Amino acid sequence: MYRCTRAFTILVCAALLASLFVRGSAPSIAFVILSQHSDYDTSLAYNLRDSLTTQANDTNIRIGVFVSHVDLSDVNGAWAVVPLFKRLRSRLQNSTVDWLFLCEHSTVVNLTALIDFLGGYNPAELHYIGRALVDESPTIIHHFFGYDRPPESRFLYADFAGGVAMSWALVDHIDHLSAEKPTDFAIDPKHEVPLLKYFSHRVHAL
Numbered sequence: 001m002y003r004c005t006r007a008f009t010i011l012v013c014a015a016l017l018a019s020l021f022v023r024g025s026a027p028s029i030a031f032v033i034l035s036q037h038s039d040y041d042t043s044l045a046y047n048l049r050d051s052l053t054t055q056a057n058d059t060n061i062r063i064g065v066f067v068s069h070v071d072l073s074d075v076n077g078a079w080a081v082v083p084l085f086k087r088l089r090s091r092l093q094n095s096t097v098d099w100l101f102l103c104e105h106s107t108v109v110n111l112t113a114l115i116d117f118l119g120g121y122n123p124a125e126l127h128y129i130g131r132a133l134v135d136e137s138p139t140i141i142h143h144f145f146g147y148d149r150p151p152e153s154r155f156l157y158a159d160f161a162g163g164v165a166m167s168w169a170l171v172d173h174i175d176h177l178s179a180e181k182p183t184d185f186a187i188d189p190k191h192e193v194p195l196l197k198y199f200s201h202r203v204h205a206l
Contacts, residue, residue, distance in 0.1 A: 028095075028096055028097050028098045028099070029063065029097070029098065029099045029101050029115075029118070030064070030088060030092060030099070030100050030101070031052065031064070031065060031066065031101045031103070032072075032084065032100065032101070032102050032103075033045045033048055033049065033065070033066065033103060033104070033105055034068050034081070034103065034104050034105075035067050035068050035069045035070070035104075035105050036069055037069050041069070041105050042067075042069070042070070044105035044106060045067045045069075045070075046067070048103075048105055048109060049065040049067060051109050052065070052109045052111060053065070055109060055110075055111040055112070056111060059111065059112055061111060063111075066088075068084065072084055072087060072088075074087075075087050081102065082174065082175075085100075085171050085174060085175040088171070089171065089172065089175060097168050098118075098123035098167070098168055099118055099123055099165050099166065099168060100165070100166045100168060100171050101114070101163060101164070101165050102164045103162075103163040104161045106161060107161060107162070107163050114163075114165070121167070122167075123167040123168055123169060124167070125169060126167060126169055126170045127165070127166070127169075127170060128158065128164065128165075128166055128170060129164065129165040129166075130159060130160075130162055130163060130164035130165065131158060131159045131162040132156040132158060132159075133156065133159050
């Protein structure tokens with residue numbers, strides 16, 4: 001089941017090296033900062049990476065950092081997010097990873113809160129957790145999908161700026177699904193990533 005929460009905005013991000021993961025009771029998380037090629041974006045992304053690293057050191061939590069336009073620059077279509085999954089799975093195949101956390105360079109970080117929150121979820125299940133957004137009117141970049149559905153079946157998608165946590169089981173699942181149904185069309189990744197599995201695993205608000 002996908003889950004998007006309205007009440008809890010996770011404020012986190014960092015990046016990642018395959019060798020830097022915690023084994024133990026705390027969930028292991030691969031953080032990816034979705035960034036762009038500009039001096040401004042790079043500066044903010046690196047500030048976020050450094051902030052998270054400091055928090056990790058202060059709490060004895062080992063993490064790593066992927067800044068997407070630097071560490072994943074060879075992934076074609078990386079801005080669409082889904083193409084990143086195959087590369088991440090390849091790089092981390094020898095690591096124990098429970099969660100993937102996606103965010104933007106402007107995301108504010110609270111690592112301890114994130115670790116505590118994700119500890120309540122099973123990463124072997126399909127979870128998609130973030131601040132829920134919903135279209136209240138027809139939206140052309142979303143192909144007019146979902147705005148007119150009844151409340152019990154509204155299509156919820158998560159805000160990358162607030163942070164999105166995906167269980168690693170879901171990362172695997174979506175990567176396999178995208179390989180079976182490839183597309184070269186993308187406009188708004190935050191809407192299109194959960195849409196891949198919407199019809200078989202509904203997105204619910206917590």
